[in-house]
Amino acid sequence: MEKEIKIMVLIIGAGPAGLATSACLNRLNIPNIVVERDDCSASLWRRRSYDRLKLHLAKQFCQLPHMPFPSNAPTFVSKLGFINYLDEYATRFNVTPRYNRNVKSAYFKDGQWIVKVVNKTTALIEVYSAKYMVAATGENGEGVIPEIPGLVESFQGEYLHSSEYKNGEKFTGKDVLVVGCGNSGMEIAYDLSKCNAKVSIVVRSPVHVMTRWIVRIGMSLLRFFPVKLVDRLCLLLAELRFGNTSRYGLVRPKNGPFMNKLITGRSPTIDVGCVGEIKSGKIRVVPSIKRTEVKRVEFVDGNTKNVDSIVFATGYKSSVTKWLKVDDGDLFNENGMPKHEFPDHWKGKNGLYSVGFGRQGLAGISRDAPNVARDIASLKPAESDKLASAESKIQEEHLSEATTSTSSSMQTAAPPPIKLLEDVIPPQEQDSF
Ligand SMILES: Cc1cc2nc3c(=O)[nH]c(=O)nc-3n(C[C@H](O)[C@H](O)[C@H](O)COP(=O)(O)OP(=O)(O)OC[C@H]3O[C@@H](n4cnc5c(N)ncnc54)[C@H](O)[C@@H]3O)c2cc1C
Numbered sequence: 001m002e003k004e005i006k007i008m009v010l011i012i013g014a015g016p017a018g019l020a021t022s023a024c025l026n027r028l029n030i031p032n033i034v035v036e037r038d039d040c041s042a043s044l045w046r047r048r049s050y051d052r053l054k055l056h057l058a059k060q061f062c063q064l065p066h067m068p069f070p071s072n073a074p075t076f077v078s079k080l081g082f083i084n085y086l087d088e089y090a091t092r093f094n095v096t097p098r099y100n101r102n103v104k105s106a107y108f109k110d111g112q113w114i115v116k117v118v119n120k121t122t123a124l125i126e127v128y129s130a131k132y133m134v135a136a137t138g139e140n141g142e143g144v145i146p147e148i149p150g151l152v153e154s155f156q157g158e159y160l161h162s163s164e165y166k167n168g169e170k171f172t173g174k175d176v177l178v179v180g181c182g183n184s185g186m187e188i189a190y191d192l193s194k195c196n197a198k199v200s201i202v203v204r205s206p207v208h209v210m211t212r213w214i215v216r217i218g219m220s221l222l223r224f225f226p227v228k229l230v231d232r233l234c235l236l237l238a239e240l241r242f243g244n245t246s247r248y249g250l251v252r253p254k255n256g257p258f259m260n261k262l263i264t265g266r267s268p269t270i271d272v273g274c275v276g277e278i279k280s281g282k283i284r285v286v287p288s289i290k291r292t293e294v295k296r297v298e299f300v301d302g303n304t305k306n307v308d309s310i311v312f313a314t315g316y317k318s319s320v321t322k323w324l325k326v327d328d329g330d331l332f333n334e335n336g337m338p339k340h341e342f343p344d345h346w347k348g349k350n351g352l353y354s355v356g357f358g359r360q361g362l363a364g365i366s367r368d369a370p371n372v373a374r375d376i377a378s379l380k381p382a383e384s385d386k387l388a389s390a391e392s393k394i395q396e397e398h399l400s401e402a403t404t405s406t407s408s409s410m411q412t413a414a415p416p417p418i419k420l421l422e423d424v425i426p427p428q429e430q431d432s433f
């Protein structure tokens with residue numbers, strides 16, 4: 001039997017974006033529920049990332065709204081440190097997602113979002129109706145493995161997506177091909193090499209290789225100087241650090257690293273040691289795969305190579321269109337990404353919002369979440385108050401697991417939307433150089 005649950009705001013996804021949105025709403029006493037398909041929050045970080053992962057950006061660019069990292073936290077927080085931070089964040093702001101809830105469909109009808117959710121524990125369908133809906137399912141909803149002739153049909157080696165890779169233990173002595181030279185590919189290739197796998201990496205297009213310190217300097221300077229100037233400085237520093245990498249197969253894009261991020265959304269690749277392994281010849285750079293055979297790959301230049309395993313670090317795609325029709329709410333395009341350019345990417349029609357789709361990583365989430373909460377707070381406050389008190393009763397009856405905010409007062413004045421990082425992070429918490 002279908003259960004119907006009424007709530008003012010339904011947030012889909014309990015990654016950093018969903019947690020941040022719920023926290024911001026709770027601070028404004030706006031009733032909300034977070035539904036999450038997995039059995040934990042931040043499952044990308046807990047379940048779908050490799051062991052040696054650390055935040056590439058300094059901690060002040062990775063904190064969620066209203067809770068800076070402690071001053072004794074390392075500048076570059078580890079995966080476990082970040083997970084602990086998220087757990088503390090959820091506790092502090094009373095965010096209690098409803099786990100094992102997979103959203104299957106959402107549509108707008110008679111002024112409400114009707115959201116059908118499979119409860120994986122009971123196998124029942126739950127129907128939520130919400131005045132506002134926040135998509136927080138992430139830009140990394142699902143891993144992408146390209147279609148390569150022979151791969152599914154006849155390749156006898158192992159192949160996996162980078163989100164399934166944990167560490168190099170079982171690859172020692174094996175021939176491993178890593179496809180992709182983004183942050184995942186370059187780090188996994190290095191990890192494999194350190195475990196004495198025989199590693200090759202497919203680099204099919206230009207890439208900006210930087211260090212985390214160069215990016216940190218660049219990000220700090222971007223507050224004061226134009227992108228082009230910051231890019232020139234970063235390129236100079238990168239040249240000093242790496243020399244000319246094009247002779248190793250790592251050609252730089254025409255635009256500088258931050259301009260490229262703005263135009264294409266692709267972040268520069270932070271080197272964690274892979275470039276050294278490439279220069280020393282331990283890791284080989286190879287072109288794209290043309291097709292695979294039983295235990296071999298053929299590259300587009302006609303060369304072939306025996307491989308035991310292939311790690312596809314070929315990126316992700318949004319999974320929004322699996323449960324939301326493109327035209328509903330006028331917010332997403334057919335790729336499940338924002339229709340409108342940053343900074344107008346987070347608000348759609350009929351009470352639909354998104355958090356975490358601005359291609360700005362965690363810093364983007366820290367801008368989107370307060371904007372969404374303030375916008376909702378500014379809409380029809382009187383009606384919201386009535387709903388709030390009705391919902392707190394419903395929640396007592398039905399939703400012992402859900403996030404509840406039972407206070408009746410709501411903040412009604414909405415400050416202007418946050419557009420810049422410095423609106424989120426007080427200057428004294430930013431590093432100076
Ligand atoms: C390996 C890796 C490292 C990264 N490192 C950094 C970094 O150092 N700094 C930085 O700024 N950014 C980084 N990023 C970018 C990254 O996108 C963010 O860090 C962050 O996790 C995004 O948060 P999110 O909540 O938007 O999405 P996610 O973390 O992906 O969370 C989305 C949640 O929605 C849930 N969900 C999806 N579909 C459904 C559904 N149908 N029903 C219910 N729930 C659903 C998922 O299970 C998931 O828990 C990294 C990304 C990756 C892949």
Ligand SMILES: NC(=O)C1=CN([C@@H]2O[C@H](COP(=O)(O)OP(=O)(O)OC[C@H]3O[C@@H](n4cnc5c(N)ncnc54)[C@H](OP(=O)(O)O)[C@@H]3O)[C@@H](O)[C@H]2O)C=CC1
Pocket residue numbers: 053054055056057146162179180181182183184185187202203204205266267288289313314315316
């Ligand atoms: N510690 C951290 O902060 C980390 C952050 N991340 C972030 O997570 C997100 C995802 O990163 P990542 O997983 O690296 O994915 P990306 O999308 O950033 O990179 C994918 C890579 O795969 C290549 N590729 C895609 N398809 C093919 C193909 N068919 N043949 C050859 N190459 C192909 C792309 O090349 P092309 O350019 O030609 O498309 C690109 O080099 C990014 O935002 C990244 O910054 C990831 C890991 C660590």
Ligand SMILES: O=C(O)C(=O)Cc1c[nH]c2ccccc12
Pocket residue numbers: 056057183215261266267268269270359360361362
């Ligand atoms: O994960 C992303 O793509 C981000 O936006 C954050 C990020 C991770 N590594 C980076 C390197 C340079 C600029 C942003 C990032």
